[in-house]
Amino acid sequence: MTTAGTTDASPLLEVAGLSVHHGQLQALHDVSIAVPAGQVHAMIGANGAGKSTLLRTIAGLHAPTAGSVRLDGRDITGLRPERRVAAGIALVPEGRRLFPSLSVEENLLVGASSRRTGEWSIDAIYDLFGWMRDRRRQRAAQLSGGEQQAVAIGRALAANPSVLLLDELSLGLAPVVVRRIYATLPQLAASGMTILLVEQDVSQALAVASHVHCLLEGRVTLAGPPAGLTGAQIEAAYFGVSAASNGNGDGSPPGTPASAGPASVAPAGSVPASSVPASSGPARQADQPPGVHI
């Protein structure tokens, strides 16, 4: 792989001007993001914002109506999903999507179908998730949600991707389990893997990512390193409240919303409980807006 020495001038994964339709509905509008090699980027946004559509389009499951996807400078927009795996892109899909009738080990072996070589042998994956080796003969359908998520990550790793796409790892999992799953990400990043993850749990996303992109109704409304973003900015970009509260130019919040000030006007009830960071743990900062602790 040539990824290691890539200069930061050319990102490893580059999405440019991407528009995607589901039938009549336009799910993505002119989305552009660039992820340099070895970095962890996070995509946040409310339900239906288009996060999964973006990852699935990068993986090749949806054909864009405009725009391009580039991997290490190579245009892969027309490539089939299986060819993109061979090129180095692996997606852990929303809802895990394991092969339920296959054993844990068979799921991993299928993940290695592209025959890309690299450090992620089946053994290395068993080393990453300690419990897995002993239970490799168990059917995937018999595992708990957290275990299934780990196998789903393992299956993607087995393809030895240079870019790993993760769609809502925390979906339906208990906070403890989520923390355990996320604890493996630094190890992956340290191995040089480039990661783009989608997360509704904003604090989780901000904690692991070096760069955050916020999607709102198919448009990127905010992007930058977490340290440079205020909670109010993120909240505004996430819910699109600035336009609603000010009554000015609704439907035209392109780029970073400058008028993100009165974000607190957002009705508290509209904040999904699961997406607010500390709602589950009394030990952490209780009432801070997302993104302040990092």
Place this chain on the structure above:
Amino acid sequence: MTWVNAVIQGVMLGGLYALFACGLSLMFGVMKVINLAHGDLAMVAAYIALGVVTITHVPAVWSFVLVVPIFAALGYVLQRTLLQASLNRGVITTLLVTFGLSVVIENALQQFLSANSRELNIGSLVSDSFSIGSQITIAYLDLAILVVAVAVLLGLQYFLSSSRSGRMIRAVADDREAAQLSGINYRHVFGIATAIAFGTVALAGLAYGMYTQFDPTTGTTALLLYAFEAVVIGGLGSLWGTLAGGILLGVAQQVGAQYHAADQVLAGQLLFLIILVLRPQGITSRRELA
């Protein structure tokens, strides 16, 4: 004792039905394709065998050496072209395409090979038999067909559970999109599954041609229906269910015939209807392959 004999004959007939049904079951299990041309394809195999025997003069029992690989190749090509194209357009299209295929095959056979009944001549093998006691007579051919059916199902089971290709077939059957995300070209895997299904239907067609007479309409009037009944009785997509379904159907038919010769087919249909009402998922309810 005659009833015991009827059951034994039924079990052996069930082997033939299971052989017919397993290709149908595999194609449904992997691709959700209901192949209405299944019975006609078996007839095509029997007619090709006739041609092979006429040209090469090899004994009919050995015709499978040529016909099965030809059919497997045909299955792969047909899946990658016509069937895949129809799948991309939706389930109904696929059903209509296989129905059309059935009509075309049947008419082509009638047009070019006449509507006369034919058989694959295997000499005295067709009537050779041995007896157990005074009431039970077992024909070598019937027994051989049952053995072949069980061997095919065992082999298929082993292939699906233990080989790399088998694992990919199961993965694609479980979740086609997730298989793509794992780097699998599912179209190729569909092709492999269809090649196997076509290989087994060729075997079934040859077995039938040795077992009894056939003509261009046999595929739709008898074979497709029995194969369907065996699959539904056994449970869709389950190989062992298919064997059990075939055998139950065979036994029901033979026992029915024992009661009254004209009731053979009726008894099978009754069993089919009873299972549909009482246990629509089939006698084995496992969803997954093998």
